[in-house]
Amino acid sequence: MATIQLYYxxxxxxxxxxxxxxxxxxxxxYKDEARTKEGLDEMLSVINPTAESPFDIPxxxxxxxxxxxxxxxxxxxxxxxxxxxxxxxxxxxxxxxRALINQLQLSVSDIVSEVHDSHHPIATSLYYEDQKVExxxxxHYLVNERLxxxxxxxxxxxxxxxxxxxxxxxxxxxxxxxxxxxxGLKYAYPKAMARIEAYIPRLLELKRSVAERPNIxxxxxxxxxxxxxxxDLFRHYSELDL
Amino acid sequence: MATIQLYYxxxxxxxxxxxxxxxxxxxxxYKDEARTKEGLDEMLSVINPTAESPFDIPxxxxxxxxxxxxxxxxxxxxxxxxxxxxxxxxxxxxxxxRALINQLQLSVSDIVSEVHDSHHPIATSLYYEDQKVExxxxxHYLVNERLxxxxxxxxxxxxxxxxxxxxxxxxxxxxxxxxxxxxGLKYAYPKAMARIEAYIPRLLELKRSVAERPNIxxxxxxxxxxxxxxxDLFRHYSELDL
Numbered sequence: 001m002a003t004i005q006l007y008y009x010x011x012x013x014x015x016x017x018x019x020x021x022x023x024x025x026x027x028x029x030y031k032d033e034a035r036t037k038e039g040l041d042e043m044l045s046v047i048n049p050t051a052e053s054p055f056d057i058p059x060x061x062x063x064x065x066x067x068x069x070x071x072x073x074x075x076x077x078x079x080x081x082x083x084x085x086x087x088x089x090x091x092x093x094x095x096x097x098r099a100l101i102n103q104l105q106l107s108v109s110d111i112v113s114e115v116h117d118s119h120h121p122i123a124t125s126l127y128y129e130d131q132k133v134e135x136x137x138x139x140h141y142l143v144n145e146r147l148x149x150x151x152x153x154x155x156x157x158x159x160x161x162x163x164x165x166x167x168x169x170x171x172x173x174x175x176x177x178x179x180x181x182x183x184g185l186k187y188a189y190p191k192a193m194a195r196i197e198a199y200i201p202r203l204l205e206l207k208r209s210v211a212e213r214p215n216i217x218x219x220x221x222x223x224x225x226x227x228x229x230x231x232d233l234f235r236h237y238s239e240l241d242l
Numbered sequence: 243m244a245t246i247q248l249y250y251x252x253x254x255x256x257x258x259x260x261x262x263x264x265x266x267x268x269x270x271x272y273k274d275e276a277r278t279k280e281g282l283d284e285m286l287s288v289i290n291p292t293a294e295s296p297f298d299i300p301x302x303x304x305x306x307x308x309x310x311x312x313x314x315x316x317x318x319x320x321x322x323x324x325x326x327x328x329x330x331x332x333x334x335x336x337x338x339x340r341a342l343i344n345q346l347q348l349s350v351s352d353i354v355s356e357v358h359d360s361h362h363p364i365a366t367s368l369y370y371e372d373q374k375v376e377x378x379x380x381x382h383y384l385v386n387e388r389l390x391x392x393x394x395x396x397x398x399x400x401x402x403x404x405x406x407x408x409x410x411x412x413x414x415x416x417x418x419x420x421x422x423x424x425x426g427l428k429y430a431y432p433k434a435m436a437r438i439e440a441y442i443p444r445l446l447e448l449k450r451s452v453a454e455r456p457n458i459x460x461x462x463x464x465x466x467x468x469x470x471x472x473x474d475l476f477r478h479y480s481e482l483d484l
Contacts, residue, residue, distance in 0.1 A: 075348040123383035141365035
C-alpha cells in the first residue's frame, strides 16, 4: 500500500474531510501534505494558474490526491470513486454498486455546494460580511426547502434497507460522508436541524453508528480532526440559524 | 445495442443536453422518453418523493438514464462516465483517461451550477423576477471571475496538447460538453463572452470542430435540438450581460 498524498487547505475540515474520513476509517497510510509549510507551498504552486504545471491536466482546486501512478485526481466524488475499492469502502465492488455509491456521493457534493453558497450567495471572492443580506435570504430556502429535500431523499433510501447503510450491506464511503454532512449541518444550523432531525431517524442512527466505528472514533479524538470554524464550509452564524 | 432511455425535461436543453450530444455523436439508439406525455408522467412519478419508488435508489432529479441492466443512473458526469466507453467517447478507455475525462466533466458540472445560480442566486423555487437584484450582483462575479477562471483552465490544458482535444488524442464526451457550454454561454452573455473569447482561441477551435462533426451537425439541424430559452439553464437577460 503506497502512501496516499492528500492536498487540502490545512486549517479547515472542508471538502477534504470526506476523503480524510475514508482514509482514516480504512487506516490507509496517507499524508496530509498541506499541513506542513512545504506541502502547502507545493499545493499552491500546483493550483496556481500562472505557474507552469508539471501535469498535463492539473487539478483545478483542492482537494486532490496522488494514488499509485495515477495523475493527480481532483473532485471529492471522483477521488472517493477511485479510492473506494482500494479502501474496502465500495460495497461489493460491482459496477452497479460502485455507480450507485458514486451517484449518491455526487448528491452529497451538491448539498455541500449549496451549503457553501448559503453563506456566499454572491461570490466566493467576497467576505461573508459583504453578502450577509443575500446570505440570510438564501439560507431561509436552504433550511426550509433544500436540506429537507436532500435529507429526506437519503432517509427514504434507508427506509427500504435492512442494513442501515445507503448502498449494499456494509458501510461505504458515502455513509462516512453522510456522517460528516450531518455533523456539519448540526454545527451550522442547530436550530433548523433540531426541526429536521425529527423526520430523519435512520440517518441519525447511521450517524451514530459511524461515530462508533473504532477507527473513526480514534480519529475524531485525535488532533488530526480539526474543529469546525467560520472559515470552513459549514459555518455557524446565529443570524442564519432560524 | 439496447436502446438507452433518457429522461429529462422536454422543453429545455438543460443538463440533459450533455447526455444527448454524446448519444447523438455516437449515433447510439436512444429515446428521449419525457418528450411524450406518458414518458413525462413516468419521469414525474419516478422523482416524486411521496410516491412509492420501484427503485431502491431512485434518481433525485433528471436527467437520468436506463442503460442495459443497470439501475437508473443520475448526475450528468456519472451518466457520461458509464456511457463513455459504450459510445466510444472515453478515449483509450484506460482507468487514467476515464478518470481524467470524468474529472474535467465534474468541473463542467460545477460551472453549469454556477451559471444556474447566477440567475437563481437565492432559490430555485423562486422566479428570476423575485431575485433580480441578487442575480445582477452574482452575475458580475460570474462573468468577471468565475468564467475566466474555468475557461482559462480548460484553455491551458489544450495549450499543452498536439491534438486539440482535452484528453488523449480523440474527441471524448467532455469535448462535446465544452461545445455545449460555450454555445450556452454565448447565448446567455454575448457581450461578456466577446471579451472572454479573445483569450480562449483553442477552446473556440474545439467548439468549431465539434460543430463540424457530421452527426453533431445533423443533430443541430434537426428538430431534436431545442432552441435556448429563458426557462433553460443558460438564459439571456440583457440586464445581466454587461
